[in-house]
Amino acid sequence: MKQQTLIGESGNFLSVLDKVSKLAPIERSVLIIGERGTGKELIAQRLHYLSRRWDQPLVTLNCSTLSEGLIDSELFGHEAGSFTGSKGKHQGRFERAENGTLFLDELATTPLSVQEKLLRVIEYGQYERVGGSQTLNANVRLICATNANLPQLAKQDKFRADLLDRLAFDVIHLPPLRERQEDILLLAEHYAIKMCRELALPLFTGFSHEAITELQSYTWPGNIRELKNVVERAVYQHGTSEAPITALTFDPFTGAWQQDDAQDDSSPQSTDPEFSFPLDYKQWHEETDIRLLTQALKEARHNQRQAADLLGLSYHQLRGMLRKYQLASSTNKHDA
Known part of the structure; x- marks a missing residue:
């Protein structure tokens, strides 16, 4: 072996x-x-x-x-003869x-x-x-x-x-890979170069700044095996272009139209709550905060600094809210 x-x-x-x-x-x-x-x-x-x-x-x-x-x-x-179908030792x-x-x-x-x-x-x-x-x-x-x-x-x-x-x-x-932040780009470049050789591409053009940010902020539930798939997929889709790789597909099972539908479903018009009185304002406010934080983290691929920017908050304000609602442990601690 x-x-x-x-x-x-x-x-x-x-x-x-x-x-x-x-x-x-x-x-x-x-x-x-x-x-x-x-x-x-x-x-x-x-x-x-x-x-x-x-x-x-x-x-x-x-x-x-x-x-x-x-x-x-x-x-x-x-x-x-130890069991049915066994023909020999x-x-x-x-x-x-x-x-x-x-x-x-x-x-x-x-x-x-x-x-x-x-x-x-x-x-x-x-x-x-x-x-x-x-x-x-x-x-x-x-x-x-x-x-x-x-x-x-x-x-x-x-x-x-x-x-x-x-x-x-x-x-x-x-x-897990999410706890090996320094190794993510190192592994990504290793698999990208190997894929370029396999496809007989003249050179590996590198990753764009946006792609690097995505690679480092993603939580990698499938760890190194998933990283390898994402990188190899990006290299072959990028082809012979001389520009750095920008496009990364983390979920190949979701079609473009499904992504559009998901964006439509998350629009303010379709998610506005309908009020029913009497209302427990404190509970409603907490539930709304949690939904908003969860959606922002998902949109930012669990990068807390990017999520804070999406909400117009400082990084420390966002961290305080995550601790308040006990959401901090489920997010990426290592922000790009």
Whole structure:
């Protein structure tokens, strides 16, 4: 497997890389926690290639893609005739990863019965193939990843607490892209240059000031994976123009006419409230403020300074209102 490059220079990201470097040579299971698209598999690769197992297999499995019966067989293998349709002995991922590393993504989706078998492998280094009676020994380092709250799932008896304890020798927390502000433009330019090479474009013309502001103020719910899509889409749509890239499409599922409809719906004429008396003025005033702040933040892509300008407020006035209505935690703290 070819190791991909990890890109970033923000403090949050560099501290993760430092932790990975310290954990890599230690022969213990590791748990990686992060939102979708934050690069959990790349961190698993780095843990493997910096370990003493670097020249042995790195085997991966996304646990969410298989049913309970299939994931059991895929992890531990099965004997011939162990279930309908099994034509021969099948090597599981543990067997294929012998002396190396096994990376399990989306760990929270594994059934409790499979979690019990994983616990046995970690504790005793032993397992059996499905339909078999022979005990096999495993010399495999286990790296697991999830975006779920495993301690909460353990309290709800949806995840084995004893397995969580064994996995959590140490936990790597990957920061979301919105908390890596310094890396957004760095990553965007990296993916833009790669896309230019793929399309055989003569050069990358750069991003306009407006595009840079949009990239840095957007909250990136899909993280690096979403950034890559947005940038590659912008490059191919920009084509051979020699001007800097200006147009960015964050939501390809919304057509131009739908955007026009949304703007029409948000016009003052269509959103004027109809009064019905008697009226609780204080409650009406608070609800109106919250709707107005929410709409302004949405229009400004959660950039608080731009939202303040849209409302004719100072930045500090807007921040005060966000705190008053407890909206500050849901907005972007890093303004361009």
